[in-house]
Amino acid sequence: AQKVTQAQTEISVVEKEDVTLDCVYETRDTTYYLFWYKQPPSGELVFLIRRNSFDEQNEISGRYSWNFQKSTSSFNFTITASQVVDSAVYFCALSEPPPPNAGGTSYGKLTFGQGTILTVHP
Amino acid sequence: EAQVTQNPRYLITVTGKKLTVTCSQNMNHEYMSWYRQDPGLGLRQIYYSMNVEVTDKGDVPEGYKVSRKEKRNFPLILESPSPNQTSLYFCASSQKGSSYEQYFGPGTRLTVT
Numbered sequence: 001a002q003k004v005t006q007a008q009t010e011i012s013v014v015e016k017e018d019v020t021l022d023c024v025y026e027t028r029d030t031t032y033y034l035f036w037y038k039q040p041p042s043g044e045l046v047f048l049i050r051r052n053s054f055d056e057q058n059e060i061s062g063r064y065s066w067n068f069q070k071s072t073s074s075f076n077f078t079i080t081a082s083q084v085v086d087s088a089v090y091f092c093a094l095s096e097p098p099p100p101n102a103g104g105t106s107y108g109k110l111t112f113g114q115g116t117i118l119t120v121h122p
Numbered sequence: 123e124a125q126v127t128q129n130p131r132y133l134i135t136v137t138g139k140k141l142t143v144t145c146s147q148n149m150n151h152e153y154m155s156w157y158r159q160d161p162g163l164g165l166r167q168i169y170y171s172m173n174v175e176v177t178d179k180g181d182v183p184e185g186y187k188v189s190r191k192e193k194r195n196f197p198l199i200l201e202s203p204s205p206n207q208t209s210l211y212f213c214a215s216s217q218k219g220s221s222y223e224q225y226f227g228p229g230t231r232l233t234v235t
Contacts, residue, residue, distance in 0.1 A: 009162075033221040045212065045226040052221075091164060095220040108178055110155065110220035112165040 002027045002096045006113035013082055014121050021077045021116045023092030029053075033095040033107070034068065034075045039115070040088040048090075051075065082120045089115045124149045128213050128227035135203055136235055143198045143230050145213030153216045154196035155180070155224070156188065158209040165212065171196055172219065203234040 003026040013019045025034065036048040049059065051068055059066045063080045079086050092113040126147045135141055147154065155170035157180075167180030171190040185207055187199040196215075200207060211230045216222040 004164075006164075035223075037224075043210075043229055045214075045224075047223045047225075050221075050223055093165075107219040107221040108153070108155075108170045108172055109180060110167055110170075110224070111181070112157075112167075114162060114164040 002032075002094050002109070002111045004092050004094050004111050004113035006090075006092055006116050008116045009114070010117040010119070012119045012121065015083060016081050017120075018078060018080050019082050019118065019120075021079075021090050021092075021118065023075045023077065023113060025073050025075065025092070025094045027073075027094060027096050029096050031097060035093040035095070036066070036075075036077050037091045037093065037112075038088045039091065045091075048077075079118075082118075084120050084122055087118060087120045089117050091115045124225070126213055126215055126225050126227035128211075128230050130230060131228060132231045134233045134235065137204055138202050141200050141203060141232075143200075143211060143213075143232070145196045145198065145227060146194050147196075147215040147225070148194065149215060149225065150193065151215035151217055151225070152193070153219050153222070154190065155214050155216075155220070156186070156196070156198050157212045157214065158182065158207075159212060159229075160209050168198070168211075170220065203232075205234050208232060208234050 038046045156168040157165040169188040171177045213227040214224040
């Protein structure tokens with residue numbers, strides 16, 4: 001069964017510090033998709049990034065960067081020069097294809113990690 | 123505006139009283155899904171639907187029912203709610219499945235006493 005572990009329950013940093021949020025996953029398949037979502041204090045869930053298992057290139061988007069390493073089954077997220085507005089709960093998620101006997105190729109199940117609460121102090 | 127709507131946003135009810143949480147999307151998405159969020163457990167998938175009349179269980183389906191009679195709507199039904207179903211519920215939709223970006227509704231805070 002697929003599993004996502006975010007071992008860091010809470011992280012507290014001071015503004016302008018860099019911070020890395022860890023995500024480790026387990027999957028039986030060679031084709032899968034990984035995601036990061038942000039949940040600010042207002043409660044909505046915001047999509048940050050999607051990565052498929054065949055694309056191991058790291059990605060950078062402004063102050064955000066993602067490090068995908070299949071060898072260690074990790075998909076870590078780094079915020080550079082953190083800001084107070086980065087304070088939120090961050091979720092890593094894994095989408096895996098259905099078992100062979102289920103038929104079809106569409107992906108239906110999505111497994112989230114427990115989330116990491118990031119607090120950035122001014 | 124492209125969005126996923128849920129109603130009600132807040133609900134307090136008593137054990138055993140059937141309730142329905144509605145979810146609607148205006149993006150013509152094929153895939154819709156329900157999640158519950160609990161402290162320390164993250165989001166857990168309850169049910170999902172790949173298309174009209176096609177639904178399947180997620181990781182925590184016990185005590186819930188869903189239906190997908192129209193593409194835009196995916197209601198979550200609690201036939202006999204219990205206190206352990208007190209939670210924050212999110213509906214989401216995406217183009218074609220869980221391998222695509224999910225668009226989430228604003229959430230429904232349910233309390234069962």
